Amino acid sequence: MKRLAIVLALVAGCSAPAEPVFNAADVMFLQMMIPHHEQGIRMAKIAEERAARPEVRALASAIRATQSDEAETMTTRLTGWEQPMQAPPGSHDAHGGLHETRASDILSLEKMPAGEFDVSFLNLLTGHQHNAVDMARTEVRTGLDASTKDLAGRIAASRAAQIQEMLRLLAAPWR
Amino acid sequence: MRKTILSIVTALAAVASTLVVLTGPAQAHGYISSPPSRQANCAQGRVANCGPIIYEPQSVEGPKGQRNCHGGLSQFAQLSDESKPWPATSVGQNVTFNWVLTARHATSTWEYFIGNTRVAVFNDGGRQPGATVSHNVNLGGFSGRQRLLAVWNIADTPMAFYSCVDLQIGGGGNPNPQPSPTPTVTPRPPSPTPTVTPPPAGGTWRTGTYYATGSTVTYGGATYRCLQAHTSLAGWEPPNVPALWARV
Numbered sequence: 001m002k003r004l005a006i007v008l009a010l011v012a013g014c015s016a017p018a019e020p021v022f023n024a025a026d027v028m029f030l031q032m033m034i035p036h037h038e039q040g041i042r043m044a045k046i047a048e049e050r051a052a053r054p055e056v057r058a059l060a061s062a063i064r065a066t067q068s069d070e071a072e073t074m075t076t077r078l079t080g081w082e083q084p085m086q087a088p089p090g091s092h093d094a095h096g097g098l099h100e101t102r103a104s105d106i107l108s109l110e111k112m113p114a115g116e117f118d119v120s121f122l123n124l125l126t127g128h129q130h131n132a133v134d135m136a137r138t139e140v141r142t143g144l145d146a147s148t149k150d151l152a153g154r155i156a157a158s159r160a161a162q163i164q165e166m167l168r169l170l171a172a173p174w175r
Numbered sequence: 176m177r178k179t180i181l182s183i184v185t186a187l188a189a190v191a192s193t194l195v196v197l198t199g200p201a202q203a204h205g206y207i208s209s210p211p212s213r214q215a216n217c218a219q220g221r222v223a224n225c226g227p228i229i230y231e232p233q234s235v236e237g238p239k240g241q242r243n244c245h246g247g248l249s250q251f252a253q254l255s256d257e258s259k260p261w262p263a264t265s266v267g268q269n270v271t272f273n274w275v276l277t278a279r280h281a282t283s284t285w286e287y288f289i290g291n292t293r294v295a296v297f298n299d300g301g302r303q304p305g306a307t308v309s310h311n312v313n314l315g316g317f318s319g320r321q322r323l324l325a326v327w328n329i330a331d332t333p334m335a336f337y338s339c340v341d342l343q344i345g346g347g348g349n350p351n352p353q354p355s356p357t358p359t360v361t362p363r364p365p366s367p368t369p370t371v372t373p374p375p376a377g378g379t380w381r382t383g384t385y386y387a388t389g390s391t392v393t394y395g396g397a398t399y400r401c402l403q404a405h406t407s408l409a410g411w412e413p414p415n416v417p418a419l420w421a422r423v
Contacts, residue, residue: 120307167215
């Protein structure tokens with residue numbers, strides 16, 4: 001029946017809707033990366049308000065904008081594949097949750113004394129983006145869907161570049 | 176364009192598979208970000224030819240009790256290579272060391288050594304550290320150029336994380352350490368200074384460049400207009416980040 005539909009579509013000159021070609025690694029990458037992005041966006045929003053250095057605010061603002069787009073792309077893809085937005089509980093606990101940025105860590109940025117904000121934010125987001133690089137490189141190595149692997153390659157590259165920029169900002173204190 | 180992405184992806188995949196062979200699955204991690212440790216200088220691109228540490232400065236993990244910069248890991252041996260042009264940060268007697276953590280292991284102690292002298296120790300008593308950690312350390316009268324070794328001792332494993340920080344210790348207590356001039360290292364990317372004039376219209380997009388809202392660039396034969404001021408990065412090529420660039 002399905003084959004018949006495809007044949008009919010071909011005969012009619014239309015392209016049949018392609019069966020999604022993805023694997024469990026693609027799905028897990030998206031399930032983990034979407035909330036990871038949302039945490040990054042929350043941190044960046046706080047920094048847009050609170051950071052003292054203009055370069056830090058500009059970086060935070062660009063990170064918020066680009067990650068919001070990426071999160072939307074990833075959410076649309078996961079939905080299109082008819083996969084759950086969240087993995088079954090416990091499936092990512094290999095590290096006992098040690099790699100997560102906790103909600104309380106993000107909240108602590110709100111209460112940070114102004115004089116300590118920039119350094120704390122840069123260190124927190126650098127650690128967060130190191131974990132993004134790890135996840136993205138795993139997807140590049142083990143994923144199947146070409147566009148998700150492309151996205152993961154760009155995430156790995158841009159987060160590595162962000163880490164370089166943040167380390168540069170940390171090494172050159174603002175006066 | 177697509178070819179570029181594919182080659183980047185291929186390169187990353189090659190690197191990733193190499194690292195897996197070398198180090199096994201991702202473990203847990205941390206390093207000193209400022210004053211910059213050797214692995215931070217490598218990851219930042221300030222010191223060249225560092226090997227795979229540039230991808231994971233947080234992974235210098237080795238058995239406790241060592242006094243080297245690379246945790247005894249052969250793939251990170253460059254960190255202990257004293258012939259490399261490690262930049263030293265100028266500091267006073269009191270220095271705040273800031274850590275980037277990517278996993279918060281229950282911690283026994285944080286130790287700081289200059290030579291064989293332990294200049295500071297912080298005992299966490301097995302607690303899990305916060306998301307970021309900083310310690311104010313008095314350098315105990317040491318002066319001149321010194322290599323400080325910081326050791327993060329994990330409470331529930333036999334392992335520790337190692338970070339070496341090169342310091343130029345002056346007199347007095349400068350609370351805001353400034354990096355010393357670094358004539359021998361690779362040039363830094365241009366600083367993002369919001370006062371820079373926008374690049375001329377139609378210039379080719381480059382990384383490490385500040386673009387003001389409204390400025391235009393060409394990339395892959397197309398012209399793009401900047402929607403939001405930012406400093407460009409690898410991975411933020413105009414066609415890949417519609418939040419930052421609109422095709423004209």
